[in-house]
Amino acid sequence: xxxxxxxxxxxxxxxxxxxxxxxxxxxxxxxxxxxxxxxxxxxxxxxxxxxxxxxxxxxxxxxxxxxxxxxxxxxxxxxxxxxxxxxxxxxxxxxxxxxxxxxxxxxxxxxxxxxxxxxxxxxxxxxxxxxxxxxxxxxxxxxxxxxxxxxxxxxxxxxxxxxxxxxxxxxxxxxxxxxxxxxxxxxxxxxxxxxxxxxxxxxxxxxxxxxxxxxxxxxxxxxxxxxxxxxxxxxxxxxxxxxxxxxxxxx
Amino acid sequence: xxxxxxxxxxxxxxxxxxxxxxxxxxxxxxxxxxxxxxxxxxxxxxxxxxxxxxxxxxxxxxxxxxxxxxxxxxxxxxxxxxxxxxxxxxxxxxxxxxxxxxxxxxxxxxxxxxxxxxxxxxxxxxxxxxxxxxxxxxxxxxxxxxxxxxxxxxxxxxxxxxxxxxxxxxxxxxxxxxxxxxxxxxxxxxxxxxxxxxxxxxxxxxxxxxxxxxxxxxxxxxxxxxxxxxxxxxxxxxxxxxxxxxxxxxxxxxxxxxxxxxxxxxxxxxxxxxxxxxxxxxxxxxxxxxxxxxxxxxxxxxxxxxxxxxxxxxxxxxxxxxxxxxxxxxxxxxxxxxxxxxxxxxxxxxxxxxxxxxxxxxxxxxxx
Numbered sequence: 111x112x113x114x115x116x117x118x119x120x121x122x123x124x125x126x127x128x129x130x131x132x133x134x135x136x137x138x139x140x141x142x143x144x145x146x147x148x149x150x151x152x153x154x155x156x157x158x159x160x161x162x163x164x165x166x167x168x169x170x171x172x173x174x175x176x177x178x179x180x181x182x183x184x185x186x187x188x189x190x191x192x193x194x195x196x197x198x199x200x201x202x203x204x205x206x207x208x209x210x211x212x213x214x215x216x217x218x219x220x221x222x223x224x225x226x227x228x229x230x231x232x233x234x235x236x237x238x239x240x241x242x243x244x245x246x247x248x249x250x251x252x253x254x255x256x257x258x259x260x261x262x263x264x265x266x267x268x269x270x271x272x273x274x275x276x277x278x279x280x281x282x283x284x285x286x287x288x289x290x291x292x293x294x295x296x297x298x299x300x301x302x303x304x305x306x307x308x309x310x311x312x313x314x315x316x317x318x319x320x321x322x323x324x325x326x327x328x329x330x331x332x333x334x335x336x337x338x339x340x341x342x343x344x345x346x347x348x349x350x351x352x353x354x355x356x357x358x359x360x361x
Numbered sequence: 362x363x364x365x366x367x368x369x370x371x372x373x374x375x376x377x378x379x380x381x382x383x384x385x386x387x388x389x390x391x392x393x394x395x396x397x398x399x400x401x402x403x404x405x406x407x408x409x410x411x412x413x414x415x416x417x418x419x420x421x422x423x424x425x426x427x428x429x430x431x432x433x434x435x436x437x438x439x440x441x442x443x444x445x446x447x448x449x450x451x452x453x454x455x456x457x458x459x460x461x462x463x464x465x466x467x468x469x470x471x472x473x474x475x476x477x478x479x480x481x482x483x484x485x486x487x488x489x490x491x492x493x494x495x496x497x498x499x500x501x502x503x504x505x506x507x508x509x510x511x512x513x514x515x516x517x518x519x520x521x522x523x524x525x526x527x528x529x530x531x532x533x534x535x536x537x538x539x540x541x542x543x544x545x546x547x548x549x550x551x552x553x554x555x556x557x558x559x560x561x562x563x564x565x566x567x568x569x570x571x572x573x574x575x576x577x578x579x580x581x582x583x584x585x586x587x588x589x590x591x592x593x594x595x596x597x598x599x600x601x602x603x604x605x606x607x608x609x610x611x612x613x614x615x616x617x618x619x620x621x622x623x624x625x626x627x628x629x630x631x632x633x634x635x636x637x638x639x640x641x642x643x644x645x646x647x648x649x650x651x652x653x654x655x656x657x658x659x660x661x662x663x664x665x666x667x668x669x670x671x672x673x674x675x676x677x678x679x680x681x682x683x684x685x686x687x688x689x690x691x692x693x694x695x696x697x698x699x700x701x702x703x704x705x706x707x708x709x710x711x712x713x714x715x716x717x718x719x720x721x722x723x724x725x726x727x728x729x
Contacts, residue, residue: 163572163728183575191573197565201382206375213371214574216364237382 114139114292115160115261119169122155129155131316132169137261142283142293144307146300151313153296154194157263160294161191174260187215190259190291194266196250198238204249205234212256219256228252228282229359244275244359251282255291262286264295268302273351278359280305301348365580372576372584377591390554391596394546398600401542401665402608405534412438413461413498416445416454425471425479433464438501448486455487461494462487464502478513535608540692541664543597543623544684548655548664550593551630552637555585556651559638563729572728582722586631593627594620613698622694622704626687629711632718633683639726658684683714 115137122130130152137143145153158164160171162182171178178185198207208221225231228248233241241249247267254262264283268276276299283306287293297303303310304324312320312327320327380386417439419430434441442460445451451463463486470481485502487495511518562568571581604610612619633654641647661675662668662684668676679685686707693699693707701708 161573163569186573186575189573191570193566193570193573195566196570197567199379199562199567201379202375206378210371210375211574213368214571214576216368216575218367 112139113137114174115143115294116172117156117160117169118171120156120159120166120171121168122152122159122164123167128316130159133313133316133318134169135311135318135321137292137294138308139292140287140290141308142287142295142306144303144310145294145296145313146298146303146310147296147313149298150315152316153313154265156313157265157294157296161189161263162186163191187257188260190254190257190262192247192250192254192262192264192267194269196246196253198246198249200237200239202238203235204230204238204241207238207249207253208256211253215257217257224252224256227285229278242275242360244271244278247271247275247279248282251279251286255286259291261292261294264293266296266298268297268299272360273348274355274357274359276302277352277357365577368576369580369584369587372581373587376584376588380588380592386554390546390550390592391599394542394549394596394600395603397545398539398542398603399607401538402535402604405538412440413494414440414442414459415498416442416451416460416463417466418446418448418451418463419466419470420468421466421470421472421481422468423471423479425481426466429466429471451486452488455491458488458491461491462498535604535610536692536696537663537667539600539604539608539610539695540688541666543600543691544626544662544688545659545664546596546600547593547623547626547630547687548659548684550589550596551627551632552634552651552655554589555631555634555638556641556647557638557644559635560641560644560647563727564643566729569729578723578726582635582719582726585635586628589631590624590627593631594623597623610695612695614694615700618701618704619691619694621701622690622708625708625711625715626690629683629715629718630687632715632722636718636722636725639722642727642729658682661685663688681710683711683718686710686714 113136117136118134119132120130120134121128121132133152133156145156147153155164159166160173160178162178162185166179173185174188176184176188202210204225205221208219208224212219212221222231222234225234228251230245230248230252233245238246238249251264251267267283268279271279280302283293283295293306295306307324309321309323310327311318322330380390417430417433419426433439442454445454445460445463448463448465451460454460455463465484465486467481467483470483471479472481473479483502485495485499487498559568601610601612605612634651637647637651637654641650659665661671661679662682663679664684668679668685671679690704690707690711693704
């Protein structure tokens with residue numbers, strides 16, 4: 111698989127505090143790449159530098175061979191960005207939001223198709239302020255895909271969603287990957303990373319401290335002699351919850 | 362290029378649509394200036410003729426005295442307050458400037474004495490801060506007495522003066538009011554609107570999100586100017602129609618010039634709002650700065666009272682504020698019927714301001 115995102119020695123410093131400390135990694139075309147880490151690890155700052163909305167202090171980022179720092183405008187045409195907490199202007203209808211985002215790329219689209227793909231077709235004429243959290247996330251994803259980007263960035267896409275909405279979003283991410291779009295996401299939920307990501311980078315204090323497939327990372331840990339203190343249950347409390355309440359979306 | 366225009370057009374169209382769905386926005390842009398129009402229109406509705414608020418305290422029973430009071434009450438120059446019957450009450454009201462003067466007719470006023478014709482002396486009481494009104498009132502009363510005197514004692518009058526109207530239409534107070542209120546409405550939608558909206562959009566991360574798309578700052582600016590112009594023209598059209606129907610405003614100039622000049626005005630003033638709102642990171646930065654810039658401008662540019670009432674040096678300074686040519690231009694077009702050539706100084710000044718303001722707005726704009 112070819113490399114589509116190439117990050118080299120990327121650094122960001124705020125008032126003598128190094129938030130991102132010279133990190134390097136490659137993202138392969140078509141994979142789902144996860145960046146994990148505790149709050150303040152530098153995940154969001156890393157994403158924002160690659161997305162060309164935050165200046166790069168030193169180092170470089172290339173997307174599809176384009177230098178982000180030198181040609182930010184060219185990069186914007188090939189990336190889609192899903193922010194942490196998507197917001198839209200009140201009194202906008204869903205179809206208008208998608209029309210507007212497509213127009214930002216100079217493109218004319220039929221919003222119906224996209225709304226269909228995120229299960230919001232029947233809400234086409236609803237105002238955005240009447241959406242639930244999960245629906246807003248899905249609209250936001252649709253808005254980031256109006257121009258068929260090559261790389262799709264998602265910053266903590268499932269934070270604040272209920273288990274049903276979270277599972278629905280996982281399916282959505284997989285269907286985006288199936289279209290050949292490379293996905294780079296950050297998350298706090300390790301279960302999510304395990305389900306979705308082909309490879310994950312674990313960040314702490316501005317550094318990448320591990321980078322591999324989830325399976326390999328677990329293998330490496332076990333090889334170091336790690337043993338869980340408790341007997342591992344065959345099901346988790348979340349499995350119970352989903353079993354009892356079902357998988358269908360509530361919003 | 363065509364794609365770029367589609368971008369601008371779509372953003373402008375959806376901006377305008379959102380506005381017309383938002384009742385609060387409509388209230389502040391359309392209804393709020395109308396309320397001001399009614400308040401200031403009611404205050405300035407009069408023809409501008411001079412009149413005095415007076416109390417007449419008549420202590421005399423003679424027919425001459427009674428006739429004098431009746432005439433004074435019927436005339437237009439004196440507005441007689443009937444509720445006041447004693448000098449003390451009148452003094453109290455004069456203290457609060459509710460009355461300009463009190464006219465006292467003494468008990469012997471109008472009595473026929475040895476001379477075989479009635480005579481008497483009335484007194485005009487006034488407070489020191491109303492000296493000018495009192496003097497004007499005294500000379501008006503003196504003139505009336507001169508006419509009465511002539512009836513009893515005939516005299517030759519070698520020198521006289523008569524007044525002759527120039528027959529020219531002069532500006533009524535409402536004509537000044539209208540231009541000022543249009544200026545005020547443009548400030549409202551051009552500055553207070555964006556200054557509230559942009560920091561809020563930044564707070565919600567809506568602008569930052571747009572920044573991840575290829576949308577250019579100029580495209581965003583042009584789209585906003587377009588939608589705001591449509592809204593502004595509509596708001597001013599409603600003010601105009603109301604003024605014509607309710608306050609008898611006479612439109613003397615060309616409608617095309619009026620609309621084009623209003624569009625230019627909205628463009629320039631909206632630039633101020635874009636610069637402040639685009640620069641400010643949050644409301645705490647935006648509100649004080651916009652107040653600092655707009656409030657002095659509102660008062661100095663002749664929004665609520667004409668600039669010719671200001672001291673000379675202040676007139677010279679305020680002449681160059683961006684709002685001044687807006688108000689002057691609208692007054693020249695609407696009430697003086699001036700054409701495009703006549704308002705070139707105003708158009709020129711606005712054009713210079715447009716370059717300066719938009720240069721700053723582009724430089725200081727921040728997406729977050």
